[in-house]
Amino acid sequence: KQEVTQIPAALSVPEGENLVLNCSFTDSAIYNLQWFRQDPGKGLTSLLLIQSSQREQTSGRLNASLDKSSGRSTLYIAASQPGDSATYLCAVPYSGAGSYQLTFGKGTKLSVIP
Amino acid sequence: GAGVSQSPRYKVAKRGQDVALRCDPISGHVSLFWYQQALGQGPEFLTYFQNEAQLDKSGLPSDRFFAERPEGSVSTLKIQRTQQEDSAVYLCASSLNRGNEKLFFGSGTQLSVL
Numbered sequence: 001k002q003e004v005t006q007i008p009a010a011l012s013v014p015e016g017e018n019l020v021l022n023c024s025f026t027d028s029a030i031y032n033l034q035w036f037r038q039d040p041g042k043g044l045t046s047l048l049l050i051q052s053s054q055r056e057q058t059s060g061r062l063n064a065s066l067d068k069s070s071g072r073s074t075l076y077i078a079a080s081q082p083g084d085s086a087t088y089l090c091a092v093p094y095s096g097a098g099s100y101q102l103t104f105g106k107g108t109k110l111s112v113i114p
Numbered sequence: 115g116a117g118v119s120q121s122p123r124y125k126v127a128k129r130g131q132d133v134a135l136r137c138d139p140i141s142g143h144v145s146l147f148w149y150q151q152a153l154g155q156g157p158e159f160l161t162y163f164q165n166e167a168q169l170d171k172s173g174l175p176s177d178r179f180f181a182e183r184p185e186g187s188v189s190t191l192k193i194q195r196t197q198q199e200d201s202a203v204y205l206c207a208s209s210l211n212r213g214n215e216k217l218f219f220g221s222g223t224q225l226s227v228l
Contacts, residue, residue, distance in 0.1 A: 004156070034217070043118070043205055043219035044157070089156050100145065100212070101170060104156030 002027045002094050006105035013080055014113050021075040021108045023090035028068045035064050035075050036089045038107065044089065048075070080112045116140075118220035120206050126226045127196045135191045135223045137206030145212055146189050148181055149205040151222070157205055163189060164212060175200075196227045 003026045013019050023033070032051045036044040048057045048064040050073070056065040063076040073090055087107040094101040119138040127133050139146050145164055149157035150173075159173040165186040174181070178196075183189040193200055203222040209215050 036219075041221075041224075043120075043221045044207075044217075046216045046218070049216050091156070094159070100147075100162055101159045101173070102149075102157075102217070104158070106154065106156050 002030075002092060002103040004090060004092060004103050004105040006088075006090060006108050008108055009106065010109040010111075012111040012113060015080060015082060017080050017112075018076070018078050019080055019110070021077070021088050021110070023073040023075070023105055025071045025073075025092050025103075027092075028071050030068065030092045032093065033064075033066050033073050034091050034102070035062075035073075036091065036104075038087045038089060040086075047088075077110075080110075082112045082114050085110055085112050118206055118208055118218050120204075120220035120223050122223060123221065124224050124226075126228065129197060129227055131196050132192065132194045133196055133225065135193075135204050135225070137189045137191070137220060139187065139189070139206070139208030140210075140218055141187075143208035143210055143218075145209040146183055147207045147209075147217070148189070148191050149207065150175075151203045151205055153202075160191070160204075193225075196225075198227050201225055201227045 005024045007022045034049045035047045050057045050066045061078040066073045087109045089107040091102040091104045121136045148160040151157040161181045162170040163183040178194045180192045205222045207217040207219045
């Protein structure tokens, strides 16, 4: 059974700081990994999707890396802004019968202080 | 539509009542997923449709939960004889093709069973 762990559970940083969020998973036989953002009372927004053949993906100030062999991914946020405050979740396809079934971590709640 | 639409946004039910939650995915999206998110947790997979076919319902917690997508577009998640442990946010997501790709989530239905 795939298990996903995110550390830290919560993080508070001053505006402008660079930061790293961590995600680890137990079964390295994954097709891809997605990072999502969730604002309070809202659904999830997909930020980045890294295919298993890739090592990283970038979108604006966000950079996600993937190391399948060690079962780890990191989300790097550069020059953080108050608008980045949200919960960030990583998810990998369940390693069982269906690769479409995602297993999520509990998320990292980020607060960027102006 | 422009995004995934879910209704109602909030639902309060008395224990024992039946509820129906609606999801309207992005037009033309083949895959549709239902997830359940408890407070402070990541979403957990409930069921998956490819067009009108329910290919995986392994995540449904009990036979009180039933989902359908009869015409391959709108989906309904029905919960019979609701119980307090059913209280959660129910998220619907869709993707263009056969899953394992970028997911688009709705804002969810927050169900409270009293």
